[in-house]
Amino acid sequence: MKVIVDRLGKIYRERRGHAVTALEDVTFTVAPEEFLALLGPSGCGKSTLLGAIAGLLPASSGGIFFEGERRAGQPLTATVFQEFALFPWRTARANVELGLEELGLPGAERTARARRHIEQMGLGGFEDRYPHQLSGGMRQRVGIARALAVDPAVLLMDEPFSALDAQTRTLMMEELLAIWERARTTIVYVTHNIQEAVFMADRVLVLSRRPGRVLASVPVALPRPRTEAMLGDPSFVATADRIWGLIRSQAQAALVGGQG
């Protein structure tokens, strides 16, 4: 599935009447089976952009389109949230089944699909735990299983690992890549971490500070499967440096401006 974002703009109106432009004239295309990272300093509107693609935030101008083949009953998108957004009153299994319920799948198929994705994410034995009984890493595994279970045409990930500790994050990134390299679902992956973006993605779309605009589209030339050893690869370092050069001044401005 191809995603076309066409001159997208988003203006937030604050209560006292003045408007904040979060996104301005954002145009890009995500190719089928592409892993695209959206990268930018804090306050660049990258999460807003992802929300707009998910249909969770109305855009102020422009449009978003999906183009391509879709299986019957296949949802356009599924989202993995930064704060996990698991339902505390549902067990891991019931959380994974939520999207399947909304798709109207019969009980037996729901159970089977949920089990498959729970196993795939290494959650076997934890399916009857409530979210508060799971570690952060396990919770996000549930979040990913929930999104993959509905088999979306495009997977949206909003800083999925930024709430995790550094070690867990590294492991989860590798796991996600291993799954994606088999399934090849189109992914739009929001992050503020340059290394993470370069390590994971086929292409990094660099956004500017508010108002968010597309600064550059940086292809990543590293082969797949990606391995940890590539973190020292000259091509990896060069790409990361190039991106840092692009957003350094932006990040500094954000630091002084104090806008979160």
Add this chain to the structure above:
Amino acid sequence: MSMPRASASRVPVEDRTRFLVRRNHRALRVAALVGAVVLWELLCRAGWVPALFLPSPLGVLREARDMLVSGELAVHLAASLKRLILGFVLGGAAGIAVGIVVGVFSVAEAVGTPLIAATFPIPKIALLPLLILWLGIGEPSKVAVIALGVFFPLALNTYAGARQVDPVLVRAAVAFGAGRWSVIRKVIVPSTLPMVFAGLKLGAGTALLLLVAAEMIAVESGIGFLVLNAANLMATTKLMVGIVLLSALGVLSHWGLVALERVVIPWREG
């Protein structure tokens, strides 16, 4: 003239938070209750207070036993429990339903909140004469006043709970295809449950209060009747049986709700 000379020494680190620790004092809790009753009994035995003003605990216990044997206690208890449970369930169900509807739909909120704000401060006892006028002197007016008393804490708490729903969870449900009804059923209703239980506990107290008030008008049975009737006959021991019964009802209903809450909300942390 000179500063005190510094001397090298080794200082162990002590736990400075010791005074912050709050102990449970489990034994003391029991002892306080038992002690108060014993003190009361001793006070009566010493003859410092006439039994007419303050009957002794053992006397109250004996009277309760006699009433149990004669079946009098069961009659009053059954009559009161029927009114209490009926009023509690009706008022509670209505309160929860109104709270959800007002919390979810903006039109219902615009219509409902001023009405609730205007009627909530009325002491429900003041409405009893009106309810008797409308529903008659019989059981319906008694149940209705209890239901009204339970309705408000539940409507207000459920409404507050519905408004405090984590917006991230609502977005997550919508992201996975939930429509309005799914969001209400799968996100809003479960997240209001802790507030609903807080409301039920408040409502249980109010229900007991209104029960006694309602049972002081034109009834032949019930704990409120028992208390008022015993007072008219200067049967202080019997009156005390009624009061102890009310205390027990209050404590037991609270425990029951706490136990029910644990079953209904198994995902609560801690």
